[in-house]
Amino acid sequence: MNEMRPIRAKSGTNQEGTSAHNRRVMIDALRLNGQLSRADLARATKLTKQTVSNIIEDLEQDGLVVSLAAVRNGRGQPSTPYRLVPDGAFAIGLQIDRHVTRAIAVDLVGTVLVRAQANLPPGGPAHGAKVILDLIEHTRTELAGIADQAEKRLVGLGVAMPGPFGLAIDHDDPWMMAAWQNFPLLETLAAGTGLEVALQNDASACATAERMVGAAHGIDHAVCLYIGYGIGAGLILNGELYAGGNGNAGEIGMVLLPPSARRPAQASLEHRASLASLYQHLGADPAEPGLHERLNVLVNKDDPAVASWIDDAAEELRWGVQLIETIFDPQTVILCSSGPEILTRKLFEAIPPLLPSIADRPDRSAPRLQLGMTDPWSVALGAAAEPISRAFDPRFSAILKTRANAIG
């Protein structure tokens, strides 16, 4: 056939794909249920006992699962439960923010083993790249000191930074977030660390974290409403993170208010409910050292300026929640923030009553809105969770062949 035009098609699969999927399903089941016997796994995955036995044996050999003491459950031979081995795999997560960068090392079950932080000098990647590589190196060394075989079991490096990605940019700030986007960051990090590198925006990272160890654990349809310097939504759809056609899905902060709102043209949600808007409201410089702590104090003592911002922001977010519910029909919405915990909590408390929406249904199980992780490190945690998820979670792409065979 005409070799000129590219042929569009999905990949096929083979027994390797089958096997890979089944291994992932086992790991996923153990992650969700804590501990399960081989018989449990066989029932839950609809595979045969024998198949499960083989796979579990394999996973045990690979150091990913271990057996626990046998338990009697009535008649019949006692079962031997298995659970995940935390030290079975590790990943490093990197958060790049405006003036700070954080690195985290996690294990297979999402426990944080190392935290490290560094200030990013103004001037963008020209100066920042080395700081980041050093930070990763430092994290990696610390991890190697704590966990045996950590290097061998390192599955990748996840990176989170503010989006959106890939746009033509006409303005920039002293920290040059825009410059970071044009910088070949992934390539630099891959070359500098020798690890597989993947990028997501900070709201997605938050959602990834919530899915591994937080409120979205085991939930297939959840949206994280993330309030950072900007605002974004991290989307868990069909049990997987959804990034959109260009990795920018969920940039809810850039939604313009409707034309009839009689607002200054092109006002966006971000303008009234992000930390940036709070800093502006307070007349604070986002780069001010110790701002986070000062903010913490202000919120604690019920500073009126902060309180009035909370009222305004909560009103906007109330609408944002309704928007998310209406558009995504998730099982739950999770509020996350990189701000001080108390601020997030107060914001969370100020949002109700929620507006009527399709989420207001009689058969709900999860709450419409819940508080997510309030740790400012949760974005970095999500960054670290991504490689773990990519390596071990069941997903369509994992069954597909990635390369053709020698013979054809």
Added chain:
Amino acid sequence: MNEMRPIRAKSGTNQEGTSAHNRRVMIDALRLNGQLSRADLARATKLTKQTVSNIIEDLEQDGLVVSLAAVRNGRGQPSTPYRLVPDGAFAIGLQIDRHVTRAIAVDLVGTVLVRAQANLPPGGPAHGAKVILDLIEHTRTELAGIADQAEKRLVGLGVAMPGPFGLAIDHDDPWMMAAWQNFPLLETLAAGTGLEVALQNDASACATAERMVGAAHGIDHAVCLYIGYGIGAGLILNGELYAGGNGNAGEIGMVLLPPSARRPAQASLEHRASLASLYQHLGADPAEPGLHERLNVLVNKDDPAVASWIDDAAEELRWGVQLIETIFDPQTVILCSSGPEILTRKLFEAIPPLLPSIADRPDRSAPRLQLGMTDPWSVALGAAAEPISRAFDPRFSAILKTRANAIG
């Protein structure tokens, strides 16, 4: 283990799943590329020539593909292209609207073979159910007259009706759309037809149609902005229709306008840009016989009332497009409507200039907004396309085991 608490886990897979997936990949590739040789398929799917040969032989035996005349392409043995056989499978689609119901029969490639329509009497399912079953029966009979083996190759019945689904409802209209929702429609239809039945809302159906034979053909991230009696968005995410946690994702018409808009509380997009709003604007009764044609005439002669509605609606939709782009980051947005073609076209022309959004990127290929199918039957077509898609498109769920084995 404790049998009491249910174990959450995904299904495993086996060789059946592999084989099923690979068959679907072949069909998908032929659908997307028109015609391909076995060698083409092997390269595109990354499977071996032999595997492809076996599968194609199977598919040919099953009457799903046929070979065409061999073509010479330079050196080497000429290749034998294959294409899908339209008569390889059929499906029936049913659209239930307020006062009318439509049925369509399509073949494997989405060609419409039968159209049938009936008025729905007021009074909801009590009276309507029989009308619908008769309409389906009629469509089926006609199809059997046209296509050989149609009954044997009928893969299912797709149903489309206005959402949202599953809410507690406190008001209703004479056509009792709400009553339809509480009625065990799927069960009734499954029992009455003996077919597999699936339900989607009308915006989703439109997206399904656009994906099979329209502007979303071969595009993995697309959103249909559908203007019917209400407004909705049909979501194609990662190449599959996304329905949300409860089948209500994309109910964009129910998005409330932000609080700061100084509007009557709880105004929604639907109030100004749906056909319902147009009927109200014109003081027309939606149930008026021949309304569609009258509207057609009005639009054609540039009726000022219609024109002013178009202006208003276009302004709202301009915002709606920006909202969709910002939230889903699709490759393209497709405007669909169940109204008269000219109305849809005028609306489409009135929407630009589009608002700035993340979709406004330097590396675009598809237009940000395009006109979809303007046929009022496209919802019914989408309903019919769903069973075809479910039976033949590659998707994650298709590889998973659905039942455990005898032995275990």
Added chain:
DNA sequence: GAAATAAGTCAATGCAATTGACTTAATGAA
């Protein structure tokens, strides 16, 4: 004509899940 190139087939192999019988270890009833 002969070499090169590509499509497609043949027969054997490989591999992961399946099958059915079997073993082990508990409970509960006689």
Added chain:
DNA sequence: TTCATTAAGTCAATTGCATTGACTTATTTC
């Protein structure tokens, strides 16, 4: 105590689909 019952888990053989490597066929190029 004994023995049937129930359930977990193993063993060895089988199945079924993709793969492998050699081979055939048909065309172009030199």
